[in-house]
Amino acid sequence: MRAILSFNPPQHPQWKKTQNGDVLHAYSPGDIIIGGLFPFHTQTDRNTTHGPSSCSEFEFWSFVQSQVMIYAIREINQRTPRVLPNITIGYDIYDTCGDVSFAIEATLKLLKDQSDPKSCLVSENFQTKTKAVIGEEASEVSIAVARVVALSSVPQISYASTSQLLSRKLKFPTFLRTISSDEYQTKAMAELVEKFNWKTVAIIGSDDEYGKYGSDNLFDLFSEMKDVCVEFREILPGDFSNKKNTSRLWSIIYNSSAEAIILFTKLSNVKVIMKEAIRNNLSRTWIASDSWSTSDSIFKLHGIERAGQVFGFISKRKKVPGFKDYVLSKFNGTTNTILEHFLTHNPLCTKQPEENSEANCSIQNSQQCSNRSLDLRCLANHIDQDTSYNTYVAIQVVVEGLRRLLKCDSHGCGRSADFTAYEVKWNHPAHIFCILTI
Incomplete structure (x- = not known):
């Protein structure tokens, strides 16, 4: 059983594979470029091979998220009256493979001097044509990207990264997001435990920015609750797929009497745990963080019903206007x-x-x-209604910031497209800017 709990360009873009095997890239020219980072693949062979890495495990739904970005930009460019008269928005979208190294490489490509792509030198007065970056999904990856784009003062808007660490504006001055931080998700989890009057819980996190900070916050919340005991708390290592690590964790779970087990970790770790639960017919009550609460790859596992019941948390959902019809025509x-x-x-x-x-x-x-x-x-x-809508809103925010910066009305713009990326961040609509900095 699964319960979901809610808390508060061209028509035919050219996609191509890069030199890294199956890594995908799409580009559409424009007066202003918005970069996009999406995990079209979810696995790399970085730990098993030497030399250049490649990606595998194509994630179609992440590709659909990128289509939301393309759709939103296409809508802006074709809207009547024009939002940005005589200015065309383009995009430069990269596959990160859900990997920090791939994401940093893609980010550097977004920021480099396109007039001399073979040169690593950047002139003192160089201004990147990429004025904003949309992405990434995982907090761990977004944090790495945020450190890079901040050097060029390029605003970054994530559609799915929820780590509380990203709320530290001194560390990540140009990072924004269209989703609430984990502060609210962990509070909701604590309230769920209290609502069901569970006395013992377990927390499984991971050694990354998402799992570590989330599990730390949960532990602190439960420590303040007089009637709740944390039976065990495990932080999974980076190579959790290692058989020795999985055997140790499984022994702890198997012998646990916790009334609910919270899995606050990335999707790949959850897959390993759930497959073991199915294989051993171990029925438990699981609490899912937003990294896997709506994942088809988990809930379509053969025999998943043997793993017990799952309570999942998602952000507020809303449909992207017109996107369903766009998808039907796009993939016809x-x-x-x-x-x-x-x-x-x-x-x-x-x-x-x-x-x-x-x-x-x-x-x-x-x-x-x-x-x-x-x-x-x-x-x-x-088509999901949370991450998709978050991506759509991110584009709308960037465009509204551009409209204000360039002083545009239905007749024209008071400024040219020659401006610094730093100016974009400070011209976001004030009421939306407050939401994005949470």
């Missing part, structure tokens, strides 16, 4: 290169659902599909 047919890439690496068999029946819509992995196809209604029904 199998000529889209990214869709073909996905089907090649993850063959899908889809049963035709009954008319207007979302319940009968199924996406299943299979290595024996002879006819690769994707039901578009099924795809549209699986």
